[in-house]
Amino acid sequence: MPPEPVRLGRKRPLPACPNPLFLQWLTELRDQAAERGQKTQYVYQKALGSLKKYPLPLRNGKEAKILQNFGDGICKILDDRLEKHYRENGRDAPIHSLPKSVKASYQHSSKLASSSSNPRPQKEPLPLESRRPQGDGGRRKREYVPQKGSGGHAVLLTLYRQSLVPGTKGFMFKNELQTEAQPLCDKSFTVPDLGSKYTAWSSVTTLIQKELLLKTHNPARYSLTELGLDLAERLHEEEKGRGEGLGAKGKDERCVAKGTEEGSATVDLTADEDEEEDERDVCGPADVVPASTTWAPSQGSASRDMDQAQRSQTVDVDRAAKGVSLSPGSYDIVLCVDFIETTGGKQELVKELQRNGVNFDIRKLHVGDFLWVARERVTPVPGQLRPPPGRELVLDYIIERKRIDDLCGSIMDGRFKEQKFRLKRCGLHKPIYLVEECGSAGAHLSLPESTLQQAIINTQVVDGFFVKRVQDVKESAAYLTVMTRHLEKLYQNRTIICRSRELEGDGEPEARRQEKASCSLMSFNEFNQGAVKNKCQTVREVFARQLMQISGLSGDKAVAVLEHYSTVSSLLKAYDQCPSEADKEKLLSNIKYGKLKRNLGPALSRTVYQLYCTQGPLS
Structure with a gap:
């Protein structure tokens, strides 16, 4: 006889939660907090996990305090909702089963979910305001679209525009994304508003939860999902549609690269934005993002072209600044x-x-x-x-x-x-x-x-x-x-x-x-x-830094020495011309420094001589 096939999975179905009303309320609270990007969503999620495991019915919110992750705040919210439930349905209303209206909406939404598994042929895409999938109760539920000028809107547009650049790496790091998206956002990605602890970057959490954004690797890499790419493309086209105003609908609106072969009548707003961002990085108002948050440029011809363009832009701005009045x-x-x-x-x-x-x-x-x-x-x-x-x-x-x-x-x-x-x-x-x-x-x-x-x-x-x-x-x-x-x-x-x-x-x-x-x-x-600290230094600057490492030799004293001997080579030649050892030790002692024009002194002069002329290790 052939062996009996192994049965996988649970042998018994898990019993239904005896507190479906509390379960529904906590789910609503979690979803609302997630939509607003609040961290309380994680608190509600933990409370939901504890409630699902509890096998006994609860009569009120206070009894739920014995469960893990249930505090005074959640218990009070449940009690307030319970009072509202009693006022609307009477004091005898059951609380351990869902009302009929809720059951009907659940059944209706399940039918919609099953029907959506067999999609119909797509028609012409609707505007953003009209794209609202069916939700509970047969009403249209509005699709999540971040507001213009918000952090989510700026992040989606930035990632989409970066994906249009030839040879792109397909993702952006956090610092890179914040810097590029900041000009498109009304709020700062790093500094919170007065009286708030949230920045524009907090909306990234909502984008991830809505499956519009994908976060991978460490350090984090951010990229668009298919849903996010579709939404970002629509946002980008709407932006271009607003900017072009009178419009050239027959022309290809996806042309974002400079030097396009379209006619000169096409206004390339995206290219203008890129130029402005380069100028802003050079000498314009810095983004609220820390300018030190730099990143390694992508290893491609596109990145090299952009670096070259930025360098030429720097030269142009510097030339324009000369003679400014x-x-x-x-x-x-x-x-x-x-x-x-x-x-x-x-x-x-x-x-x-x-x-x-x-x-x-x-x-x-x-x-x-x-x-x-x-x-x-x-x-x-x-x-x-x-x-x-x-x-x-x-x-x-x-x-x-x-x-x-x-x-x-x-x-x-x-x-x-x-x-x-x-x-x-x-x-x-x-x-x-x-x-x-x-x-x-x-x-x-x-x-x-x-x-x-x-x-x-x-x-x-x-x-x-x-x-x-x-x-x-x-x-x-x-x-x-x-x-x-x-x-x-x-x-x-x-x-x-x-x-x-x-x-x-x-x-x-x-x-x-x-x-x-x-x-x-x-x-x-x-x-x-x-003022760059680690820039290429002249021999004179290196010599000055060496002198300042000597105890007691300040910046004024180093400058005074450099006025007489600008390099180590010139100082060594001067030592060679001294007739005796004592003269070499006193070579620098009469050099004047500072506002009071004091002498450098024999002690420092001897120390400098020993540093540069002693054969072997210093004692």
Whole structure:
């Protein structure tokens, strides 16, 4: 006899839940929370799992508290719904079975589900507003379509447009997606609104739950599902339809690449947007997304072409900035905040600035934490969705913010001297050190308080920085607000012109102080690119960094040495020309440094000589 086939699956069907009404209410609550992108959906899901496993009937919500994942809040919601159920159906209404109306709607929806398994031939696609699948009770249930300007709308459009680029990799990383989608969104993907903890990125959860977006790998990769691709295509076509207005319905609306072979009458709005985004990355207002969130470019000809286009765009913008003259009233003063000041629990500063009504941008600053730019006011251009980015000139003020514990750490690891040196060399002549005392947080530090106070005093007296001491983040935000208001008043009647950092002479700062009605400033792009920390360095810059590693040799002293010996080679030649060992040790001792023109001294001179001329290891 052939062996009896093995039976798989459960031998007995599971009994139905004895509390279907509670089950239905919790399911509705979970679905509502999921549609709004709220995290309470997971709480309701856990409660549903516990309720399905419970085999006994419950008389009210309080009895459900014995179940796992049922708290006071869920029990109260169930009791409130139960009271409403009794008012509508009478005190004798059963609660351990569904009402007839609910059963009928369930049966009707099941019939619709079974009929949908045999699809009919598709007709011409309906508009987005008319596409509403059948739902419970025979009523049309509206299809989920994110609102224009929302995070979900921006994410779908960005992923779809990226899929149209030839040679695309088929997915986008989080940082890449946020940066590209930010111009299409009305809210920030990283900074929540005032009084809320949610950002535009929270809508991505809803897209994943609606099976419009797929999240895979670690780090996460985001791509469109088939449903998402269909919806995104419709959104994209509607966007183009609105933009073209009078329309060219006979033409191919999917042409998004530049250099299309269509006639010149076709307005290529998508290509204009790409150009504007490149310009915005170069010198325009930075997206609220941290500009440091960079990613590796895709390895394809399309990415290389886009990089080349962006580089050429940078050159064009820089050329346009040369000789710029902005008259009073044609520009706004904007505070630029380094993105590092908004990460790692530092959002309180941004929220304070928002409360104070400060006009600010969050972007990547290669030196300093805060600075101000004069941004040109621009008017929209006919045929483009957004106005072109305004040119930006950097004001002469730059702020380095230091908590007292961070100051301690920077002194110990050598960052303190390097940061001051880079601030002096950045091209802005009014550096400010903003020191936060942090109250009791400064009581447990690795350096004594007297050492920290001496470092702060040296920064003000020796290095020539203006030092502002505050107690906490709120006072820091208040100081930035007052400074912004002060600069707005200071520059309200001034004509500003663009100057080149390369042409800046030694006597220029003094001449600039004498100017009353106008001032010359650098473009933001030239300033930020010139302050890159890990850029290619000259031999002179490397020599200066080497000298500053010597204990007691500050930035002023290193600059004084460089004025006499600009490279290591020139210094070694000078040592070779000295007649004796004693003369070599005293070679640098009479070099003047700083405002007081003091001598470098024999001790430092001897140390430098031993460093560069000692054969073998140093003792």
